[in-house]
Amino acid sequence: MPEMYKNGLARIKEKEIEEKIKAKEEAEAAKAAMQAQIDQAVAAALANAGAKAGTSGENASSEQSADSASNINLDWNKASSVDIPVFYPGQASMEWILGRSHGGKRAFSKGDRCIECHGEEIETLGNTIVSGESEKDLEPNVIPGKRGSIPVTINASHDDEYLYLRFSWAEGTHAPVPFVEGGKMDPENPMKLAFMIATDDVEYADRAGCWGTCHADANTMPFQPKEDLLGGDLAKRLNLSDGVTKYIKETRTKIELKGRRGKALGGWDKLKDQSDIDAAMADNQYMDLLRYKSGSKEVEDGSILAERDMHGGQGAEVEASLKLGTWSVIVKRKLTSDKPGDINIEPGKVYNFGFAIHDDYSSARYHHVSFGYKLALDNAEAEINAVKQ
Numbered sequence: 385m386p387e388m389y390k391n392g393l394a395r396i397k398e399k400e401i402e403e404k405i406k407a408k409e410e411a412e413a414a415k416a417a418m419q420a421q422i423d424q425a426v427a428a429a430l431a432n433a434g435a436k437a438g439t440s441g442e443n444a445s446s447e448q449s450a451d452s453a454s455n456i457n458l459d460w461n462k463a464s465s466v467d468i469p470v471f472y473p474g475q476a477s478m479e480w481i482l483g484r485s486h487g488g489k490r491a492f493s494k495g496d497r498c499i500e501c502h503g504e505e506i507e508t509l510g511n512t513i514v515s516g517e518s519e520k521d522l523e524p525n526v527i528p529g530k531r532g533s534i535p536v537t538i539n540a541s542h543d544d545e546y547l548y549l550r551f552s553w554a555e556g557t558h559a560p561v562p563f564v565e566g567g568k569m570d571p572e573n574p575m576k577l578a579f580m581i582a583t584d585d586v587e588y589a590d591r592a593g594c595w596g597t598c599h600a601d602a603n604t605m606p607f608q609p610k611e612d613l614l615g616g617d618l619a620k621r622l623n624l625s626d627g628v629t630k631y632i633k634e635t636r637t638k639i640e641l642k643g644r645r646g647k648a649l650g651g652w653d654k655l656k657d658q659s660d661i662d663a664a665m666a667d668n669q670y671m672d673l674l675r676y677k678s679g680s681k682e683v684e685d686g687s688i689l690a691e692r693d694m695h696g697g698q699g700a701e702v703e704a705s706l707k708l709g710t711w712s713v714i715v716k717r718k719l720t721s722d723k724p725g726d727i728n729i730e731p732g733k734v735y736n737f738g739f740a741i742h743d744d745y746s747s748a749r750y751h752h753v754s755f756g757y758k759l760a761l762d763n764a765e766a767e768i769n770a771v772k773q
């Protein structure tokens with residue numbers, strides 16, 4: 385190889401390394417700033433804990449000070465910490481992931497995880513989609529000023545009985561939704577958080593987290609069925625009052641991926657017989673779902689199989705606060721449960737985990753979502769490693 389090229393290559397390599405180092409330093413600085421914000425918020429909360437409510441200001445943070453003394457007792461210094469960004473997915477459904485417009489379709493089908501390809505570019509991915517710049521036209525209804533991604537820190541721990549998760553992230557500025565009166569889709573709830581846990585028994589859960597449940601024919605998605613199609617026999621078996629909700633492919637006889645000759649993508653109406661659906665449930669083929677609404681402070685427990693079914697379960701305790709511009713959501717969930725639709729979290733096993741944040745009064749598909757990650761107890765190889773205390 386001519387000397388000139390070699391030098392050129394060396395320079396490129398050097399530049400790449402420099403850029404990597406710079407990116408790492410920036411990420412560390414951002415993390416330190418975030419931690420400082422969290423520490424400050426915690427200190428303020430502790431200082432406020434004994435004080436009377438509503439004495440310290442006029443904004444949301446003072447509203448929260450009344451209940452800032454935590455009932456969830458935990459030494460968070462003993463928990464693990466991992467940074468996982470959530471991003472704005474637009475209309476990217478499972479059908480889209482498995483369809484011809486997605487560059488990663490083939491490798492994904494063979495077993496690659498989303499984060500193997502996209503783990504380092506989550507921010508860019510979200511920005512391209514939210515701004516409407518995506519060549520894939522994943523967002524026809526652009527919300528000006530909405531953020532493309534949100535860096536989230538997850539702390540995880542457990543004791544003999546409970547799993548504890550703490551999600552922290554910075555509140556963004558309000559971006560009014562131009563196609564909704566008042567600019568807020570869900571004016572009652574500034575923030576909602578949801579997460580799913582599943583075993584490898586659900587197809588795609590191992591690679592894609594929640595993604596397998598998100599279909600092109602769900603409510604607010606491009607192939608949402610017209611209302612007059614939602615009646616009939618299926619309405620006796622599915623709750624279609626809010627349109628089609630999430631479902632997994634194990635409950636359908638066919639899912640349309642190609643969309644040739646104008647066929648709608650998805651398979652909401654190709655429901656299997658109830659006996660097959662019951663068998664899927666018995667085989668752990670469901671996603672355990674927990675949702676929290678910041679406005680009503682409601683905790684909903686359910687699962688996703690033929691549809692999203694918030695049937696209750698072991699429940700969980702959730703404490704959420706917005707202090708000094710930082711959201712903190714603490715979840716205390718039993719490790720094991722005898723309720724249907726609850727995944728038991730056992731030592732030595734690895735679970736699939738994904739979560740979503742409805743930021744800034746948003747609803748339905750206008751959320752930020754994570755790719756799929758692994759959760760386990762005392763296992764440093766899992767991205768979310770709940771450490772014993």
Ligand code: HEC
Pocket residue numbers: 473476481486487488489491492496497498499500501502509512513518519520521522591592595
């Ligand atoms: C083998 C690598 C690979 C895997 C695995 C993979 N992708 Fe992709 N993905 C790509 C490539 C390549 C593109 C196309 C990039 C482009 O053309 O802008 C892409 C594009 C995308 C886009 C569109 C970005 C845009 O510019 O609009 C989304 C969203 C996306 N992928 C989500 C996912 C999700 C979700 C998963 C897992 C369920 C996944 N990908 C798995 C390689 C992959």
